[in-house]
Amino acid sequence: MADLPPGYRGISPEEQAKAKRFFDRGKTVADTGNYDYAIEMYITGLVIDPDCREAHEALRNIGMIRKASGGKDLGFMEKTKLRRPTKDDRQNMLNAEKLLAYDPGNTDYMLSLLQNGNRAGLSDTVAWIGPILLRANADSKSPELSKFLALKNVYKDLRQWKLATEACHYALRLRPEDMDLPTELKNLSAFVTMEEGNYQSGGSFRDSMKGRDEQQRLIEDSRDVVQGDVLVRRVKEAEAEWKADPNESSKIAKYVDALEQTEDAENENRAIEVLEDTYNRTKQFRYRQRSGKIKMAQLSRMERSLRQALQVTPENAQLKKDYEDFRREQYEFELGEYTLAAEAYPTDLGLKYQMATRLFYLKRFDDAIPAFQQARADPKLKNDAQILLGRSFLEAGFVDEAIETLHGVIDDYQIKGDDRSKEMYYWEGRAQEEKGDVDLALKRYSQVFQWESTYRDVQTRIRALRVKKK
Numbered sequence: 016m017a018d019l020p021p022g023y024r025g026i027s028p029e030e031q032a033k034a035k036r037f038f039d040r041g042k043t044v045a046d047t048g049n050y051d052y053a054i055e056m057y058i059t060g061l062v063i064d065p066d067c068r069e070a071h072e073a074l075r076n077i078g079m080i081r082k083a084s085g086g087k088d089l090g091f092m093e094k095t096k097l098r099r100p101t102k103d104d105r106q107n108m109l110n111a112e113k114l115l116a117y118d119p120g121n122t123d124y125m126l127s128l129l130q131n132g133n134r135a136g137l138s139d140t141v142a143w144i145g146p147i148l149l150r151a152n153a154d155s156k157s158p159e160l161s162k163f164l165a166l167k168n169v170y171k172d173l174r175q176w177k178l179a180t181e182a183c184h185y186a187l188r189l190r191p192e193d194m195d196l197p198t199e200l201k202n203l204s205a206f207v208t209m210e211e212g213n214y215q216s217g218g219s220f221r222d223s224m225k226g227r228d229e230q231q232r233l234i235e236d237s238r239d240v241v242q243g244d245v246l247v248r249r250v251k252e253a254e255a256e257w258k259a260d261p262n263e264s265s266k267i268a269k270y271v272d273a274l275e276q277t278e279d280a281e282n283e284n285r286a287i288e289v290l291e292d293t294y295n296r297t298k299q300f301r302y303r304q305r306s307g308k309i310k311m312a313q314l315s316r317m318e319r320s321l322r323q324a325l326q327v328t329p330e331n332a333q334l335k336k337d338y339e340d341f342r343r344e345q346y347e348f349e350l351g352e353y354t355l356a357a358e359a360y361p362t363d364l365g366l367k368y369q370m371a372t373r374l375f376y377l378k379r380f381d382d383a384i385p386a387f388q389q390a391r392a393d394p395k396l397k398n399d400a401q402i403l404l405g406r407s408f409l410e411a412g413f414v415d416e417a418i419e420t421l422h423g424v425i426d427d428y429q430i431k432g433d434d435r436s437k438e439m440y441y442w443e444g445r446a447q448e449e450k451g452d453v454d455l456a457l458k459r460y461s462q463v464f465q466w467e468s469t470y471r472d473v474q475t476r477i478r479a480l481r482v483k484k485k
Contacts, residue, residue: 034064042073050081054116058109065105066137071144078116085333089117091344095310100284104135123280126162130281133169141169145178153185160189161279164247176206184276217293239417249273250282257289267293267302275309281308300359307352314345340376347374364393368400375403380411398424402439409446417446432466441471453480 022443026034037060045053057074061067089097097110111127118124125148132140145166154163163186170179170203187196253273257266267289274286287306321338328334350373357366371386384407391400402422408417421443430436446458460477463470 028064030063031067034060034070035066036060037063037068038067038073041077045077048084049085050077050086053077054081054113058113058116061109061112065135066139066141068139071140074112074116075147078119081116082119087118087333087337087340089114091314091341091348095348098280098284098313100281100288104131105137107131108135108137108140120150120151121154122159122162125151126165127281128281129169130165132249133172135223139175141173142175145169149182149185158185158189160186161277163189165279167199171203174206176203179203179206188386218386246273246277250277271305280313283313294297300356304352304356304359307355311349311352314348318342318345344376346373349373350377352414364390364396368393368396371400372403375407378410380407383407384411398428398439402435402442405439405446406442409442409449414446414450418450421446437463437470438465441473444476448476448480453484456480457484 021081037056040052041056041060044056054074054077057070057077061070061074064070088094097114100107101110106423108128108131111124111131112229115121115124115128120412125144129141129144129148132138148162149166152158158247163182165424166182167186170176170182180200183196183200183203185439187193187200190196249271250273253266253270257263257270260266271286271289274282274289277283287309290302290309294306318341321334321341325331325338350370352372353366353370357363357370360366367386368390371383371390372378374386375385384404387400387404387407391397391404393400401420405417405421405424408414408420421439425436425439425443428436430441440459440463444456444463447456457477457480460473460480463473464477470472
């Protein structure tokens with residue numbers, strides 16, 4: 016009998032029985048519609064018996080039923096906590112699985128579950144999630160090459176040549192100009208006749224572990240092709256340089272750059288871990304700041320996905336609420352990051368401006384006012400900061416101050432008719448209207464209307480005010 020995968024630990028009958036009690040409880044509460052509690056029960060059971068394929072399947076079914084019944088995703092802070100990598104591959108896998116239970120179609124979570132499960136030696140779990148990820152990525156409107164390559168490499172680790180070949184076929188369709196993939200596909204096809212395995216039939220990986228030594232030799236023979244991928248090679252080279260000199264700032268930056276360039280969530284999380292470990296060791300804020308930038312970029316991708324989904328079904332009230340909730344949580348997180356950065360670099364008014372805009376988006380106008388007042392001292396930011404300062408005054412009920420601020424930026428601004436001038440004229444018109452000065456409000460709205468007749472609601476406001484004057 017060949018050795019089991021590195022990291023694999025057998026589960027005793029006593030542990031399996033203990034885990035089953037949690038699984039049974041999860042099934043019972045799921046049948047009553049208490050899906051959130053059911054998810055917790057299954058995750059708790061999987062901590063004890065993490066390679067129980069039946070439990071993984073049941074948990075996914077609960078997550079899909081919950082989603083179909085209108086269940087919301089986890090909150091931003093909870094998701095951020097679960098996405099943070101630990102040194103425990105099993106825990107990372109379970110964190111990804113919990114995230115997936117609340118968002119069953121998320122292929123990033125599927126990938127994290129697959130890769131962490133593989134590193135932990137949980138091969139039955141990998142055998143379960145692999146085909147799900149393959150199909151979800153293939154059926155996506157924008158299939159991701161990196162996910163097919165990740166599947167291929169995991170299946171190669173498991174000596175599942177037929178499945179690795181299938182994943183490689185999908186990758187080649189996305190990158191037909193690649194010179195290495197056809198060679199690797201040929202090598203994989205030659206391995207198909209050797210050891211088949213039985214993942215998709217539901218059998219245990221441990222039952223198919225025969226001829227491991229021969230398969231390991233074949234793995235080594237084809238490994239150069241895997242490493243031929245440019246991005247993977249850059250990461251490996253940069254990682255080797257960093258490990259050789261982990262305190263050298265240029266080596267840290269090169270490694271983080273390579274990880275980011277893969278646009279892979281797991282690699283980005285690895286970059287965050289490296290940056291935050293370096294910050295904790297050196298107390299140099301630039302490392303903490305960069306980890307925050309990566310997290311904000313991840314949030315921006317999530318925001319785009321949600322926004323695109325909402326554009327497809329704008330009548331979906333629940334999706335609209337989910338998007339609004341996400342945006343609020345995103346602004347809160349970004350505000351925290353920019354506040355920390357502004358405290359670390361008090362002379363950087365660009366950071367103060369970014370902080371002020373998040374306060375504005377969160378409708379914390381009294382807090383935004385002093386921040387915009389500081390940011391406008393930067394000549395490059397002056398006009399935009401003044402416009403938002405005027406709007407903050409207006410929203411906070413300081414109408415006269417809003418008028419004076421917006422009037423002042425109009426007088427100073429030399430360009431007429433561009434987007435910025437439309438904004439300042441429109442909002443001074445709003446402030447004048449709020450004050451009750453119909454003539455001045457109409458004057459500002461009319462100028463905007465002459466520049467762009469469809470700008471915001473300017474036509475409606477002009478008509479309403481002209482009726483009011485009669």
